[in-house]
Amino acid sequence: xxxxxxxxxxxxxxxxxxxxxxxxxxxxxxxxxxxxxxxxxxxxxxxxxxxxxxxxxxxxxxxxxxxxxxxxxxxxxxxxxxxxxxxxxxxxxxxxxxxxxxxxxxxxxxxxxxxxxxxxxxxxxxxxxxxxxxxxxxxxxxxxxxxxxxxxxxxxxxxxxxxxxxxxxxxxxxxxxxxxxxxxxxxxxxxxxxxxxxxxxxxxxxxxxxxxxxxxxxxxxxxxxxxxxxxxxxxxxxxxxxxxxxxxxxxxxxxxxxxxxxxxxxxxxxxxxxxxxxxxxxxxxxxxxxxxxxxxxxxxxxxxxxxxxxxxxxxxxxxxxxxxxxxxxxxxxxxxxxxxxxxxxxxxxxxxxxxxxxxxxxxxxxxxxxxxxxxxxxxxxxxxxxxxxxxxxxxxxxxxxxxxxxxxxxxxxxxxxxxxxxxxxxxxxxxxxxxxxxxxxxxxxxxxxxxxxxxxxxxxxxxxxxxxxxxxxxxxxxxxxxxxxxxxxxxxxxxxxxxxxxxxxxxxxxx
Numbered sequence: 001x002x003x004x005x006x007x008x009x010x011x012x013x014x015x016x017x018x019x020x021x022x023x024x025x026x027x028x029x030x031x032x033x034x035x036x037x038x039x040x041x042x043x044x045x046x047x048x049x050x051x052x053x054x055x056x057x058x059x060x061x062x063x064x065x066x067x068x069x070x071x072x073x074x075x076x077x078x079x080x081x082x083x084x085x086x087x088x089x090x091x092x093x094x095x096x097x098x099x100x101x102x103x104x105x106x107x108x109x110x111x112x113x114x115x116x117x118x119x120x121x122x123x124x125x126x127x128x129x130x131x132x133x134x135x136x137x138x139x140x141x142x143x144x145x146x147x148x149x150x151x152x153x154x155x156x157x158x159x160x161x162x163x164x165x166x167x168x169x170x171x172x173x174x175x176x177x178x179x180x181x182x183x184x185x186x187x188x189x190x191x192x193x194x195x196x197x198x199x200x201x202x203x204x205x206x207x208x209x210x211x212x213x214x215x216x217x218x219x220x221x222x223x224x225x226x227x228x229x230x231x232x233x234x235x236x237x238x239x240x241x242x243x244x245x246x247x248x249x250x251x252x253x254x255x256x257x258x259x260x261x262x263x264x265x266x267x268x269x270x271x272x273x274x275x276x277x278x279x280x281x282x283x284x285x286x287x288x289x290x291x292x293x294x295x296x297x298x299x300x301x302x303x304x305x306x307x308x309x310x311x312x313x314x315x316x317x318x319x320x321x322x323x324x325x326x327x328x329x330x331x332x333x334x335x336x337x338x339x340x341x342x343x344x345x346x347x348x349x350x351x352x353x354x355x356x357x358x359x360x361x362x363x364x365x366x367x368x369x370x371x372x373x374x375x376x377x378x379x380x381x382x383x384x385x386x387x388x389x390x391x392x393x394x395x396x397x398x399x400x401x402x403x404x405x406x407x408x409x410x411x412x413x414x415x416x417x418x419x420x421x422x423x424x425x426x427x428x429x430x431x432x433x434x435x436x437x438x439x440x441x442x443x444x445x446x447x448x449x450x451x452x453x454x455x456x457x458x459x460x461x462x463x464x465x466x467x468x469x470x471x472x473x474x475x476x477x478x479x480x481x482x483x484x485x486x487x488x489x490x491x492x493x494x495x496x497x498x499x500x501x502x503x504x505x506x507x508x509x510x511x
Contacts, residue, residue, distance in 0.1 A: 004428075004439075022298065031253065044180055044181055045340050045349065046180060046181060046185075046339075046340045046344055047181065047185050047188075047336060047337050047339055047340025047341075047343075048336055048339055048340075050333050050336045050337075052329060052332075053329075053332055053405045053408050053409060055408070055409045055412045055413075057315050057316050057319070057412075058315050058416070059314070059315070060314055060315065060358070061312065061314075061315060061419060061423060062420055062423075062424075063419060063420055063423035063427055064493050084370075087499040088102065088318050088344070089315050089493050089498050089499045090102045090209065090213055090491075092308045093213075093305040093306075093308060094214070094305065095300075095305050097216075097298075098212075098213060098216050098305075101216065101285065101289060102212060102213070104289045104290070105205065105208050105209050105212060105288065105289065106205060107290075108289055108290030108291065109205075109208050109288060109289065109290050110290055111208060112201070112204055112205050113290075113372075115197075115200055115201040115204040115205070116201055118195045118200065119194070119198050119200070119203070122190070122193050122194040122196075122197040122198075123194050125190045125193070125194070126187070126190045126191050127185075128186045128190075129186050129189075129190040130187050131368065132176065132178075132186070133178070133183060133187075134175070135173045135174065135352075136173065136174050136175070137171065137172070137173045138172045138173075139169070139170070139171050139172075140170055140172070141170075142166075142167075142168045143165070143166070143167050143168075143363075144165070144166045144168075145163060145164070145165045145166075146163065146164050146166075147162075147163050147164075148161065148163070148164055149161055149270050150162070163253050164361065165361055165362075166361055167358075167359070167360055167361070167362070167363050168357065168358070168359045169357045169359075169366060169367075170355055170356070170357035170359075170373075171356050171357050172353070172354070172355045173352075173353065173354045173355070174351055174352065174353045174354075175351065175353075176349060176350070176351045177350045177352065179304055179347070179350060180343075180344035180347045181340055181344055182340075182341055182344035182345070184431055185337045185338070185340035185341045185344070186336040186337075186341055188334075189337040189338050189341065192330045192333045192334035192337065193330070193331070193334050195304045195326075195330045196326075196327040196328075196330035196331045196334065197327075199323040199324070199326040199327035199330065199502075200323070200324075201321040202500050203322075203323040203324045206323060206494055206497070206498045206500065207494070208288055209494075209498070210490050210491065210493070210494035210498075211284075211288055212285060212288050212289070213484075213490045214487045214490045214491070215281050215284050215285050215288070216285065217303065217305065217483060217486040217487060217490070218281055218483055218487065219278055219281040219282065219285070219298065220302065220304075220484075221276050221303050221479055221482060221483035222277060222278045222281070222304075223278070223300050223301055223303070224302040224303050224479055225274055225476055225479050226274050226278075226300070227272055227302055228475055229267055229270055229271035229274070229472075230271055232468075232472050233264065233267050233268055233271060234467065234495070235468075236260065236267055237265055238265060239260055239263075239264075239464065239468070240257070240260040240261060240264055242455075243256050243257050243260045243461055244257060244339070246461075256460070256461035259461055259462060259465055260461065260465070263465050263468065263469070265344070267472070281312065282298050283296075284300065292409045300464030303482070305486060307489055308488065308489065310489060310496070312419065312423065312492065312496055314418075315416060317414070318415045318419065318496070318497065319412065319414065319502075320501055320502045320503060321496055321497030321500065321502070322411075322415050322495075322496075322497040322500075323497060323500050324411055324415070325408070325411050325412055325497075326502045327407040328404070328407055328411040329408055331408075332404045332405055332408050334404075335397070335400050335401035335404045338397045338400065338401075339394070339397045339398060341397070342390070342393045342394040342397040345390045345393065345394075346390055347382075348380045348382035349380070349381045349382075350378065351379045351380075351381070352376070352377075353376075353377050353378070353379060354374070354376045355373075355374060355375045355376075356372075356373070356375075357373055357374070358371040359371055359373050359374055372504055384442050390480035392460050401502070418491070418494075418495035419492065419495045419496060421495075422488050422491045422492035422495055423492065425484070425488040426485065426488050426489065426492065429484055429485045430482055433478065433481050433482065433485065435446075436474065436477055436478045436481055437478060439474045439477075439478075440471070440474045440475055440478055442469035443470045443475075444471055446467045446470065447464070447467035447468060447471050449467075449490050450463045450464045450466070450467035451464055451467075483490065
């Protein structure tokens with residue numbers, strides 16, 4: 001025993017390690033106890049049990065598809081296991097140039113870039129909130145040299161001032177125990193906000209993609225109208241030459257020539273006027289693609305795309321297909337979790353804290369056992385009086401929840417409206433186009449008859465001009481109806497949520 005004690009006394013390092021390990025064991029025991037308490041209270045949460053808000057959903061759309069698909073140009077009822085709108089929905093129009101434009105939206109559009117940045121920030125907030133699950137450890141090393149006056153102490157043996165140097169290397173830790181679910185509900189709320197922000201991103205992307213497609217089809221219809229007007233100018237020039245010949249032979253008057261010239265000039269002006277709207281559409285597409293309008297141009301080409309069959313399914317699918325609905329629903333769940341955060345404030349906050357480190361007046365002895373200092377403790381803080389602040393915060397959280405529920409239901413109702421609007425538009429346009437095409441054929445027959453009667457001297461040239469004006473007007477109206485049909489097709493796809501599904505945001509938003 002004496003040898004052992006002598007060995008122990010002769011080994012200061014062993015004694016130092018024991019001195020250091022002993023308080024650490026005590027701290028470990030307290031930590032284990034705290035973890036056990038945390039596990040026991042882990043299921044404690046004051047957030048109401050969440051359920052998706054109930055919203056009235058019709059069994060089917062009011063605008064059901066007509067019986068004969070060939071007569072409706074683009075209608076299709078979704079059958080069980082039928083193809084839905086997926087992925088790159090614009091490819092169904094078979095427009096290579098449009099496909100190229102749509103591919104640039106996700107890369108260059110600045111609204112999409114801003115929405116992506118918002119999503120990344122929301123994901124970072126989730127990581128930030130999750131950090132509250134773990135202790136916070138800080139270190140604050142310091143070195144202090146101070147001059148002390150002998151007059152400040154009664155027991156000073158030296159009448160002269162003296163200096164003191166102190167070195168300190170403390171490590172502090174604090175850990176808030178989540179007994180009441182405040183941290184868990186905060187993490188849940190931030191995660192739900194990240195999912196909602198991801199849905200916002202998809203909604204912005206879908207909106208921009210639909211706008212690009214709509215502008216592109218409008219531009220192509222203007223190109224087709226320009227071709228029509230240019231062809232009409234050529235035809236009117238031939239009519240003017242014929243009228244001049246008729247005037248030379250005495251079969252037409254100067255009034256007929258003036259009318260022919262007026263008709264020609266008006267048509268030229270109409271063809272030139274189309275350039276304004278076309279330039280503006282070209283500039284709009286450039287901006288949507290994230291390019292300067294001055295450096296972007298689209299070659300002239302007539303509209304080649306045709307209406308396509310769009311499987312619109314049943315109303316209940318909108319709740320899974322529209323990103324704006326998904327975003328609104330996630331924010332309802334987020335507001336529900338925030339109620340739990342607010343209610344947890346009624347209960348005390350329990351924090352474990354500890355400090356360990358070294359302190360010495362000599363740098364060489366700083367890391368020695370004699371220089372070791374530590375402390376471990378628990379703090380409980382409870383608000384005793386706040387003049388109704390916590391109650392007001394809880395009431396605010398409940399009111400915000402009710403507001404998000406109302407916003408969710410309004411978003412769903414608006415979605416139903418938008419689908420019905422575009423379905424009815426397509427149905428009516430399909431009928432109107434048939435009628436307008438018949439009017440174009442009638443106008444063409446009328447013009448052929450008017451030209452024949454004028455050449456034979458039976459009618460005046462005013463009848464020819466009237467027939468030409470009617471034909472051109474009906475042709476342009478038919479083209480405008482086709483443009484409305486293509487635009488309504490795009491808007492219907494957008495109203496159905498494009499190729500997006502709610503499952504896309506359930507995991508991607510969680511870092």
